[in-house]
Amino acid sequence: MSVLFRVFVSFGMVVFGPSASFAQSGWFWQNPLPQGNHLRAVAVSDSQIATAVGDYGTILRTSDGGATWTLVGGTSEDLRGVSFVDANTGTAVGGSRTQPPFTPAVILRTTDGGATWTSQQSGTSFPLNAVSFVDANTGTAVGGTAEIGGRQVILRTVDGGATWTPQGFGVAALYGVYFVDANTGTAVGAYGTILNTTNGGATWTTQVSGTSNSLLGISCVDATTCTAVGSSGTIVGTTDGGATWTPQYSGTSSALRSVSFVDANTGIAVGDFGTILLTTDGGTTWQFLFSGTNNSLAGVSFANANTGMAVGDSGTIVSTTDGATWTPQSTGTTNDLFGVSCVDANTCTAVGDSGTIVGTTDGGATWTVQVSGTNYPLRGVSCADANTCTAVGASGTILGTTDGGATWTAQVSGTFNALYGVSCTDVSTCTAVGNFGTILHTMDGGAIWTPQISGTSFALFGVSFVDANTGTAVGDAGILHTTNGGATWTNQSGAAPLYGVSFVNADIGTAVGGRPIRPQVWYILHTTNGGATWVNQLFGRTNFLVAVSLVDANTGTGVGDSILHTTDAGAQWRPQFSGTSNFLRGVSCVDVSRCTAVGNFGTILRTNTGGE
Numbered sequence: 131m132s133v134l135f136r137v138f139v140s141f142g143m144v145v146f147g148p149s150a151s152f153a154q155s156g157w158f159w160q161n162p163l164p165q166g167n168h169l170r171a172v173a174v175s176d177s178q179i180a181t182a183v184g185d186y187g188t189i190l191r192t193s194d195g196g197a198t199w200t201l202v203g204g205t206s207e208d209l210r211g212v213s214f215v216d217a218n219t220g221t222a223v224g225g226s227r228t229q230p231p232f233t234p235a236v237i238l239r240t241t242d243g244g245a246t247w248t249s250q251q252s253g254t255s256f257p258l259n260a261v262s263f264v265d266a267n268t269g270t271a272v273g274g275t276a277e278i279g280g281r282q283v284i285l286r287t288v289d290g291g292a293t294w295t296p297q298g299f300g301v302a303a304l305y306g307v308y309f310v311d312a313n314t315g316t317a318v319g320a321y322g323t324i325l326n327t328t329n330g331g332a333t334w335t336t337q338v339s340g341t342s343n344s345l346l347g348i349s350c351v352d353a354t355t356c357t358a359v360g361s362s363g364t365i366v367g368t369t370d371g372g373a374t375w376t377p378q379y380s381g382t383s384s385a386l387r388s389v390s391f392v393d394a395n396t397g398i399a400v401g402d403f404g405t406i407l408l409t410t411d412g413g414t415t416w417q418f419l420f421s422g423t424n425n426s427l428a429g430v431s432f433a434n435a436n437t438g439m440a441v442g443d444s445g446t447i448v449s450t451t452d453g454a455t456w457t458p459q460s461t462g463t464t465n466d467l468f469g470v471s472c473v474d475a476n477t478c479t480a481v482g483d484s485g486t487i488v489g490t491t492d493g494g495a496t497w498t499v500q501v502s503g504t505n506y507p508l509r510g511v512s513c514a515d516a517n518t519c520t521a522v523g524a525s526g527t528i529l530g531t532t533d534g535g536a537t538w539t540a541q542v543s544g545t546f547n548a549l550y551g552v553s554c555t556d557v558s559t560c561t562a563v564g565n566f567g568t569i570l571h572t573m574d575g576g577a578i579w580t581p582q583i584s585g586t587s588f589a590l591f592g593v594s595f596v597d598a599n600t601g602t603a604v605g606d607a608g609i610l611h612t613t614n615g616g617a618t619w620t621n622q623s624g625a626a627p628l629y630g631v632s633f634v635n636a637d638i639g640t641a642v643g644g645r646p647i648r649p650q651v652w653y654i655l656h657t658t659n660g661g662a663t664w665v666n667q668l669f670g671r672t673n674f675l676v677a678v679s680l681v682d683a684n685t686g687t688g689v690g691d692s693i694l695h696t697t698d699a700g701a702q703w704r705p706q707f708s709g710t711s712n713f714l715r716g717v718s719c720v721d722v723s724r725c726t727a728v729g730n731f732g733t734i735l736r737t738n739t740g741g742e
Contacts (some may be wrong), residue, residue, distance in 0.1 A: 157693065157708050157727070157741055160494040161734035162445045162462035164199040167710050168731075169441035170224075171388070171429035173214040176374070177437045181244055182429070182447065183209035183222045183581060186711045187236075191244040196449050196459040200709040202244060207236045212556070213269065218243045221291060223271045225257030235273065235283070237261075237289045250291040256283045257354035258316075260347075261436045262309045266290055270297075270331060272277070276320040276344075284317065286331045306348040308359070308390075314353045316372065318345035324358065326372045336371040347388040349397060357413055359386035359399045367470075378413040381585045388430045390438065396453070400427035400440045405446075406456060421448055422458050444731040463488060463499065467728035469510040469521075469551075469677075472718040477516045479535060480716070480728045481508035487521065489535045494726060494736045500535040510551040510562075510592075510716075518557040520576060522549035524685035528562065530576045551592040553601065561616060563590035563603045572615050573598075582616040592641075593628045600636045602661060604628035609641060611661045622661040625653055630677035632686065636660055639702065640667075642675035642688050650652060654678075656700045665699040679719040687741065689714035689727045695741050699723075706741040 159165045165477040167620060169184035178590040181237035183189040185204035189533030189554040192198060207224055214220035217277040218241055225235040236251040252258065256274050263269035263666075267290045274283040298304070302323040317325045322339040339345065343364040350356035354371040357378075365378040380386065384402040391397035399407040404421040421427065425443040432438035432453075439449045440456070444464035448456045478491045480706050502508065502680035508523035521529045543549070547565035562570045584590065588606035595601035602622075605612045607633075613723035626643070644652035652672055655664040674689035687692045691713060694703040708714070716727035727735045 152724060155739045155742065156259075157706065157735045157737045158263045159709065159734070160200075160490075160726075160736045161488070161497050162464055162732050164445065164447075164463070165201055165506050165709075166462075166712060166731055167732050168443045168444040169428065169445060170208070170210045170429045170595075171446070172439050172441045173212045173220060174431040174433045174437065174439050175214050175217045177451075178479045179217050179243075180439050181212055181214060181220060182439070183212045184441070184445075185209075186709065187607070187659050189222065189238075189244060190447075193243070198445065198597075199459075199501070202247065205236050205249070207233065209236065209238070209269070210273075211258065213263045213327045214262045215263050215266055219263075219266045220244065221261050221263060221269060221271075221272070222247070223258035223261045225255075225273070231728075237271065237291060239292065239617070245689065250294065250692045252285065253294055253296065254283050254285065254532045256281050258283065258285070259303070259305045262307045262308045262315065264309050264312055266412075268309075268330075269383050270307055270311045270315055270317075271300070272307045272317045272319070274298070274303035274319070274323075276303040284321070284331060284334070297334065305344065305346045308348045308350045308356065310353055316348055316350060316356055316358075318348045318358045320344045320361070323374065324372065326689075328353075337375065339375050340377060341364055341366060343428065346385065347399075347536065348393045349389045351391050351394050355394050355412075357389055357391060357397060357399075359389045359401070361385045363401075365389075365399065365413060365416070369412075371510070373384075373418075378416065380407060380416050381408070381418065382471045385717055387428045388440075390430045391431045392432045392435045396435050398430055398432065398440075398453075400430045400442070402426040403466050406444075406474070411413065412595070419454060419456060423448060425464060436638075448671045449454075450656055462497065462734075464732040466730045467715065467732060467734065468508065468701070468727045469716040470718045470726055470734075471511045471519065471668055472514040472720050472724075472726055473513045473516055474719055477534075477727050478718065479511050479519050480520075480726075480734065481511045481512055481521045482728070482732075483507045487538065488734075491534070491567065492570065493724075493738075495739050497734060501536065501538060502529060502538050506528065509549065512554040514554045514557045514561065518575075520552050520554055520556075520562075522552045522564070524548045526564075528570075528576060528579065532557075532575075540578065543570060543579050544581065545570070550590065551603075553593045553595040555595050555598050559595075559598050561595055561601055562601075563605070564594045565589050568609060569603065569616060569619070578601060582619070584619050585621065586610070588626075591643075592628065593640065594631045594633045594698065596633045596635055600633075602631050602633060602639060602641070603642045604631045604643065609651070609655075609661060609664065622631045623655070623664050625655060625664065625666075628653060628655070630675065630688070632678045632680045634680045634682055638680070638683050640678050640680055640686055640688075642690070644674050646691075653695070654700065654703060658699075667703060669729060669736060674708045675717045677714070681721055681727065685719075686718055687719055687723045687727075689717045693741060697740075708735060710735070
């Protein structure tokens with residue numbers, strides 16, 4: 131049975147669970163839940179307590195078997211590995227970049243069950259990928275990069291991370307490590323690398339894996355018995371401390387990214403496309419289990435033969451209490467979302483990939499999937515009121531609803547050109563724009579869509595009308611403007627590419643866009659005279675924005691690779707903490723406090739406090 135998750139604040143931490151209200155400041159997650167950043171690793175302490183870590187410093191903690199999750203964090207760097215020695219004491223490691231220029235590797239430590247995390251000095255700028263502690267003081271972290279000029283990293287601590295000593299000097303990046311005691315451990319990595327130590331890392335010995343595939347995860351049950359998994363479905367095992375490693379048949383060519391054994395016979399491996407494999411005979415045979423997800427799984431951990439969790443892309447969490455059947459603990463769509471339209475603080479509609487439409491009537495506390503009737507990507511949506519919305523997308527797709535999304539009806543666009551944006555000023559009057567300069571207009575709620583002459587063959591990506599006559603379209607053609615309902619369109623600026631536009635009245639509007647690849651250019655263009663002149667307000671910033679929403683002459687929010695906000699008509703655009711590195715593609719604000727942003731991997735973020 132699926133669970134509807136809601137959000138509330140407890141002791142400064144965001145907690146996700148059933149039947150809760152929310153009063154959160156800044157931007158917070160509404161979909162997927164408990165959050166939508168990629169999760170890279172998980173440590174299950176017992177049947178109730180687990181900790182998962184992932185991108186953008188995500189740390190999730192449950193103390194009730196996953197019924198509720200607490201979202202905490204101490205960094206915006208990606209976290210890739212986590213190890214707990216008891217319910218309270220744990221270490222997470224990571225680092226955002228896998229190629230130069232690198233930022234310092236991240237090591238975080240908690241001694242209070244994850245309530246607070248303290249940063250430790252890693253002494254390296256190469257990312258750390260995995261960590262293994264055998265007691266509160268003794269642990270090893272590994273990492274590095276396989277890129278040209280790469281480096282192998284092994285760090286060791288015997289004082290709980292107060293100091294970390296480097297041990298690795300090779301060139302093959304390491305992706306997994308497992309210690310069974312203070313002295314005996316194995317690390318695996320790129321090009322089939324396997325390293326073993328029996329003296330706490332004073333020396334590391336190379337072992338022959340028998341594969342050149344990258345090994346991404348390892349689990350050991352004692353000093354002699356270990357299993358490693360990796361790319362192309364690779365599984366290799368040893369029962370003699372690594373003197374020999376024997377290939378095992380996985381039955382898949384998908385990458386396996388993590389493995390967890392609870393005894394010499396019983397283990398679980400997880401990987402791409404939701405793959406979960408079970409062995410009960412020490413790897414002689416592996417059988418597929420139904421995971422309930424197609425999202426890639428990056429981490430798995432078991433507390434005992436029955437109780438385990440796996441985590442992965444887009445915040446995916448699945449759990450088992452019998453070792454065989456897996457139940458999703460994360461909810462919501464993970465399809466990319468491209469557009470959103472809110473008509474008031476409670477009522478919003480978002481559209482996206484594979485014909486996805488989701489709607490809320492309670493301010494985003496719950497988002498309900500609506501049946502679109504199409505698998506085409508939907509790129510834009512505009513709602514005239516709580517009941518009446520129009521969505522547009524690939525192959526000239528236009529859908530309309532007059533009952534708040536209970537039913538969506540296909541409308542005849544008269545084109546197979548992709549449509550990217552739509553703006554409706556009332557239940558009857560809408561304008562849609564798309565590829566090859568396509569502009570379509572309706573004055574009867576979509577019964578008839580009439581093409582208009584844009585004067586360009588370049589793609590148009592966004593459109594904003596303030597009344598039936600006055601509108602602006604943007605795209606690869608720059609900026610087009612009309613004051614007669616689209617009977618004629620005039621080019622106002624050749625600045626391109628532009629992806630989003632928002633006007634609050636006939637005079638005041640903002641367009642955003644740019645090109646993050648060479649030749650690089652970034653735009654926040656603003657006009658106070660109906661587009662007669664446009665001024666770039668980015669002032670040297672390199673933020674790549676693709677959507678913008680203005681609520682009055684002073685207040686607006688732009689999204690893309692970040693969130694920027696202004697309260698002074700664009701004199702300053704200030705970055706806001708989004709809590710994710712997922713790219714954001716649409717934003718809709720209903721007043722100076724309440725905005726909804728959507729983006730990749732089903733991301734839906736909400737603010738009730740103007741993003742602050």
